[in-house]
Amino acid sequence: MLQTFQATPVASVIFALTIGMSLFVFSNPHWFGRLMLHPHTIHRDRSRFYTILTSGLIHKDWMHLLFNMMTFYYFGFSLESMFVQFSGAAGHLYFALLYLLSLVLSDVPTILQHRNSIGYYSLGASGAICAVLFSFILFQPKAMLGLFMIIPMPAYLFALLFLGYCVWASKKANDGINHDAHLYGALTGIALTLLLYPWSIRHFIGQF
Numbered sequence: 001m002l003q004t005f006q007a008t009p010v011a012s013v014i015f016a017l018t019i020g021m022s023l024f025v026f027s028n029p030h031w032f033g034r035l036m037l038h039p040h041t042i043h044r045d046r047s048r049f050y051t052i053l054t055s056g057l058i059h060k061d062w063m064h065l066l067f068n069m070m071t072f073y074y075f076g077f078s079l080e081s082m083f084v085q086f087s088g089a090a091g092h093l094y095f096a097l098l099y100l101l102s103l104v105l106s107d108v109p110t111i112l113q114h115r116n117s118i119g120y121y122s123l124g125a126s127g128a129i130c131a132v133l134f135s136f137i138l139f140q141p142k143a144m145l146g147l148f149m150i151i152p153m154p155a156y157l158f159a160l161l162f163l164g165y166c167v168w169a170s171k172k173a174n175d176g177i178n179h180d181a182h183l184y185g186a187l188t189g190i191a192l193t194l195l196l197y198p199w200s201i202r203h204f205i206g207q208f
Contacts, residue, residue, distance in 0.1 A: 007082040015020060016083045017090045017116025018125055021057040022065045032058070037107060037122040043115035047073045052111075055123045056103040068125050076129070082139055086197060098192045102131030106185035110178060127181035134159060138193050141207045162186065 004105025005012045025031045037055035059065035076099075083091030114120040139144070141156040152160075166183035180206045191202055 004077070007084075008077045008092075010092050010099070011072075011076040011080045012077065014099060015069065018057050018059075018072075020064070020068060022059045025058045026062075031052035032123070037110070039114040039120060039122075040116060040118050042111055051108050052104050053100075055107070056125045056128055059124050064124055068129050071133060072125070072129050075177040076132050079132055079136050079139075079182050082136075083196075093196075094196050096177070098131060098135060098189065098196070101192060102185050102188045103128035105188045106131065106181045109180050109184050111139030114181070122178045122181065124178070124181075126178070127188075130182050131192070134186040134189040135193040138190065138204050141204055159186075 021035075025035065035051060035054040035058050037051050038048070042051065057178070059068065080092065085093045086096060104127070107122070110122055112192040137155040137159050141154065141159075144152050144154045145155050145158045163183065163186060166179050166186070
């Protein structure tokens with residue numbers, strides 16, 4: 001465990017903090033209202049901007065937390081290691097920037113779209129985790145991923161299906177899931193990775 005922390009300190013802290021904060025609100029549900037993203041409140045009260053970050057540290061229930069943390073475990077630690085391989089110690093900072101900026105930017109469209117929706121709330125790290133996943137895919141497009149954790153497929157095909165589903169679901173689905181955060185998180189992850197490592201697009205294309 002110490003070796004993992006030394007090699008990937010940013011991913012380790014994010015992983016531990018997200019699990020810890022989520023377990024805290026599970027045991028203290030009155031904190032959900034203080035930490036969740038509520039676009040209407042943010043629009044009216046700028047002091048609530050902190051919930052853009054805190055909402056990404058808590059989850060609705062055990063299944064929501066488990067799915068996100070499994071995804072982060074498999075791809076977040078690997079991505080930070082890649083960034084360190086590419087950039088040395090600065091790679092830790094780059095990974096932290098990608099995660100935090102994606103967490104914030106993936107929620108901006110939601111805040112704008114639902115600023116007048118009194119009953120709309122959002123929480124979870126999905127936007128930032130989608131950014132991590134899609135950044136990983138730029139470097140490893142042929143890695144085998146499991147659709148629904150079962151059906152194996154190459155990462156690039158998963159990415160296409162995922163983006164298509166997010167676009168459809170954001171317009172049609174009524175399942176209480178913030179599909180816009182998934183979509184914009186994925187796109188933010190790609191954009192930030194290209195800014196940090198412009199050569200990654202050539203690398204991605206060269207894999208085919």
